[in-house]
Amino acid sequence: MKITAWITVLLLTLSSSVSAARLVNLYADEAILAQSASQTEQNNAVREALGRVLVRVTGDADITRRQAVQGAMRSANDYLSTFRFERSDVTFTNVLGEAVPTNRMVMQFDSGSIEQLLVRNRLPIWGRNRAETLVWMADRLDGQDRILADTDQSEWTRALRQAATLRGVPLTLPLMDLTDTLDLSFTDVYGLFTSDVLAASERYPHDAVLIGRIERQGDAYQADFVYLIQNDRQRFEARGSDEAELMANIIDRVTRRLADQYAVVLDPALAGRVALRINEVNDLSALAEIERYLKAQNLITKATLRQVEPGSLLFDLNISGDQAQLRDTLALDAMLTPVQQFDLFSGGSEELVYRWAR
Numbered sequence: 308m309k310i311t312a313w314i315t316v317l318l319l320t321l322s323s324s325v326s327a328a329r330l331v332n333l334y335a336d337e338a339i340l341a342q343s344a345s346q347t348e349q350n351n352a353v354r355e356a357l358g359r360v361l362v363r364v365t366g367d368a369d370i371t372r373r374q375a376v377q378g379a380m381r382s383a384n385d386y387l388s389t390f391r392f393e394r395s396d397v398t399f400t401n402v403l404g405e406a407v408p409t410n411r412m413v414m415q416f417d418s419g420s421i422e423q424l425l426v427r428n429r430l431p432i433w434g435r436n437r438a439e440t441l442v443w444m445a446d447r448l449d450g451q452d453r454i455l456a457d458t459d460q461s462e463w464t465r466a467l468r469q470a471a472t473l474r475g476v477p478l479t480l481p482l483m484d485l486t487d488t489l490d491l492s493f494t495d496v497y498g499l500f501t502s503d504v505l506a507a508s509e510r511y512p513h514d515a516v517l518i519g520r521i522e523r524q525g526d527a528y529q530a531d532f533v534y535l536i537q538n539d540r541q542r543f544e545a546r547g548s549d550e551a552e553l554m555a556n557i558i559d560r561v562t563r564r565l566a567d568q569y570a571v572v573l574d575p576a577l578a579g580r581v582a583l584r585i586n587e588v589n590d591l592s593a594l595a596e597i598e599r600y601l602k603a604q605n606l607i608t609k610a611t612l613r614q615v616e617p618g619s620l621l622f623d624l625n626i627s628g629d630q631a632q633l634r635d636t637l638a639l640d641a642m643l644t645p646v647q648q649f650d651l652f653s654g655g656s657e658e659l660v661y662r663w664a665r
Contacts, residue, residue: 327439327512328639329477363475366566375428433570434605438514445496446521456483466554
């Protein structure tokens with residue numbers, strides 16, 4: 308009998324930060340309508356909401372312009388699962404200057420139908436489990452040094468949060484409490500000094516860090532920022548005529564970067580195969596939980612249990628994408644921790660090896 312010796316080495320991450328991926332409800336949306344809104348106005352609201360959902364699910368801001376989804380946009384109600392009306396504090400004004408009361412139309416779209424639409428047309432799907440971005444943003448626009456904080460109620464902060472919500476990008480802003488002000492200066496953020504900012508970021512769970520500064524450029528605004536995720540560092544610029552446009556353009560650059568990494572075309576005919584071993588499974592009652600977890604990952608099209616050993620499970624996975632995308636997706640939460648395994652006889656293992664962290 309061949310005796311195989313294994314050396315197991317835990318993969319160390321380059322940062323001591325804690326992953327903070329967040330589940331995002333991609334398929335919910337809402338609209339404010341006059342209480343007297345006609346059926347046509349309601350249908351238009353559903354169509355516009357479906358467009359926003361498709362942008363969130365694919366990461367593509369231009370998705371509704373694609374020929375493949377034009378038919379779906381014309382029959383948007385077919386993709387609507389449920390809706391309801393709630394009272395709204397927003398008031399419209401009609402042409403006579405009269406106040407018009409409104410309702411909030413809360414909509415939930417059918418995820419299965421939308422995903423079938425995207426798969427059928429070989430369009431990307433970006434899963435609900437999304438990287439959390441920690442944002443350090445500095446400006447001197449009011450003549451004072453400022454770093455946007457979690458408790459900030461400025462137009463800049465509201466515009467940032469609204470843009471991120473529309474695109475399905477989870478964000479965290481720093482507390483800017485005594486700890487932050489002792490660890491980090493305004494100049495560190497405004498000067499885009501990444502090493503100092505990354506050190507101050509360690510106290511916050513996050514998957515990516517955005518460091519930026521906002522300046523006035525004539526009648527408009529410009530932002531220079533650095534986006535860091537895993538081992539990648541990219542520098543961008545964005546411009547906008549006001550807070551909403553600038554923040555929307557910043558979030559668009561972030562979204563495109565994330566979608567490039569995490570959005571995949573789910574084509575079962577082109578699925579690759581990966582063997583995934585999960586160690587430290589000491590209770591077989593965890594099997595069902597592990598299977599649910601694997602099948603919830605959008606790029607895993609099929610997960611088949613091949614082998615059960617003491618403390619270990621071996622799965623055959625069909626994936627749309629490559630192994631690097633699978634590793635990136637699994638790294639978004641703490642359910643599985645990567646392990647590197649080397650076979651001293653064969654010189655390497657073709658299995659991806661993880662340990663169950665629950």
